[in-house]
Amino acid sequence: MIEFVKKRWLLKALVFGLIFTIACILTSLCRAEIPVGATEVTDGASALSNENTDVSNDYVEGDIGGLTFRFDGDNTSSLSATLQILLILTIISLAPSILVMLTSFTRIVIVLHFVRTAVGTQTTPPNQVLIGLALFLTFFIMSPTLTKIYDAAIVPLNKGEINTEEAITLGLEPIRDFMFEQMDGGEKDLQLFLDIAGIEEVKTRDDVPTNVLIPAFILNELRIAFIIGFLIYIPFLILDMVVASTLMSMGMMMLPPTTISMPFKILLFVVADGWDLIIGQLVRTFY
Structure with a gap:
C-alpha cells in the first residue's frame, strides 16, 4: 500500500513538474538574453520603433506591441534562476520519498x-x-x-x-x-x-x-x-x-x-x- 501511494504521489509530482517546466519555457520565449556581440541586426529588426528602443554598450532592449526583448551579455542571473528551478523540480519529484522515508x-x-x-x-x-x-x-x-x-x-x-x-x-x-x-x-x-x-x-x-x-x-x-x-x-x-x-x-x-x-x-x-x-x-x- 505504501508503495502504491508513493508511486501515485510521484506521478502527480512529475505531472506538476512537467506543467511547470512548460510554463517556464513559454515564459522564456517572451524574454530572451544573448550577448550583443553575437547578435546581428537583420531587416526584421526594423520593426522596432526608435522611440521604444534603448541601445547601450551592455544591452539592447525594445518593445513590439507590448512584447519586450532584452539582449544582455553581462547578466548572469539567468543561470542561477535556471538552477533554482531545476532544484525546485527535483525536490517536488522527491517529495513523496522524503515524506515517507x-x-x-x-x-x-x-x-x-x-x-x-x-x-x-x-x-x-x-x-x-x-x-x-x-x-x-x-x-x-x-x-x-x-x-x-x-x-x-x-x-x-x-x-x-x-x-x-x-x-x-x-x-x-x-x-x-x-x-x-x-x-x-x-x-x-x-x-x-x-x-x-x-x-x-x-x-x-x-x-x-x-x-x-x-x-x-x-x-x-x-x-x-x-x-x-x-x-x-x-x-x-x-x-x-x-x-x-x-x-x-x-x-x-x-x-x-x-x-x-x-x-x-x-x-x-x-x-x-x-x-x-x-x-x-x-x-x-x-x-
Missing part, C-alpha cells in the same frame, strides 16, 4: 495497518483514512522540526543572507537531529551501514554521512513498527484462541473462528478505547 510517516502507517489486520476488519478503516490519519499525525510530530528548518534555512534564504547551498545544509541539520533522536538503541543499524560504506571510525554525529544515516533510520523505523505491531496482535490473538477452543469444545469445528471472534474483537477494541490508547502511545514514542 525521512519522517515519522513510516512507523505510523505500518502500525495503523497492523491495527486493522489485528482487529480483523479487511477494509475498515479504508486506506484513504489510514493514510490521511498518518499524514496529519506526521505533520503534528514533525512540526517542531519543520519550524526549525523554516527559521534556520528558509527565512535567511528569502532575505538573501545565505545562498542555496548553505540553505540546504542548514535545512538538513534539524532532519538529521530528528533521525538521531529516533535511533536511540539503533546503533546496530547505523554501524551496519557504516561498515558497508567502509567508514571505520566515527567520533561525533557530524562525522556520520547523511547517505549512511538515512537507510539506518529507515531500518530502525521498520523494526520499531513491527515490534509495536506484535504487541498489538497479542490480545487479539488470545481472543482468537479462546473462541477457537470454545467452538471446538462445542463440536462446531466447521464454523470459522474468525467469523465469531470479529465482533468480540471490535467490542474489546471499543471498550478499551483502542484508538486513543494506540495513537497516544504511538505519538509518545517520538518524544
Whole structure:
C-alpha cells in the first residue's frame, strides 16, 4: 500500500513538474538574453520603433506591441534562476520519498495497518483514512522540526543572507537531529551501514554521512513498527484462541473462528478505547 501511494504521489509530482517546466519555457520565449556581440541586426529588426528602443554598450532592449526583448551579455542571473528551478523540480519529484522515508510517516502507517489486520476488519478503516490519519499525525510530530528548518534555512534564504547551498545544509541539520533522536538503541543499524560504506571510525554525529544515516533510520523505523505491531496482535490473538477452543469444545469445528471472534474483537477494541490508547502511545514514542 505504501508503495502504491508513493508511486501515485510521484506521478502527480512529475505531472506538476512537467506543467511547470512548460510554463517556464513559454515564459522564456517572451524574454530572451544573448550577448550583443553575437547578435546581428537583420531587416526584421526594423520593426522596432526608435522611440521604444534603448541601445547601450551592455544591452539592447525594445518593445513590439507590448512584447519586450532584452539582449544582455553581462547578466548572469539567468543561470542561477535556471538552477533554482531545476532544484525546485527535483525536490517536488522527491517529495513523496522524503515524506515517507525521512519522517515519522513510516512507523505510523505500518502500525495503523497492523491495527486493522489485528482487529480483523479487511477494509475498515479504508486506506484513504489510514493514510490521511498518518499524514496529519506526521505533520503534528514533525512540526517542531519543520519550524526549525523554516527559521534556520528558509527565512535567511528569502532575505538573501545565505545562498542555496548553505540553505540546504542548514535545512538538513534539524532532519538529521530528528533521525538521531529516533535511533536511540539503533546503533546496530547505523554501524551496519557504516561498515558497508567502509567508514571505520566515527567520533561525533557530524562525522556520520547523511547517505549512511538515512537507510539506518529507515531500518530502525521498520523494526520499531513491527515490534509495536506484535504487541498489538497479542490480545487479539488470545481472543482468537479462546473462541477457537470454545467452538471446538462445542463440536462446531466447521464454523470459522474468525467469523465469531470479529465482533468480540471490535467490542474489546471499543471498550478499551483502542484508538486513543494506540495513537497516544504511538505519538509518545517520538518524544
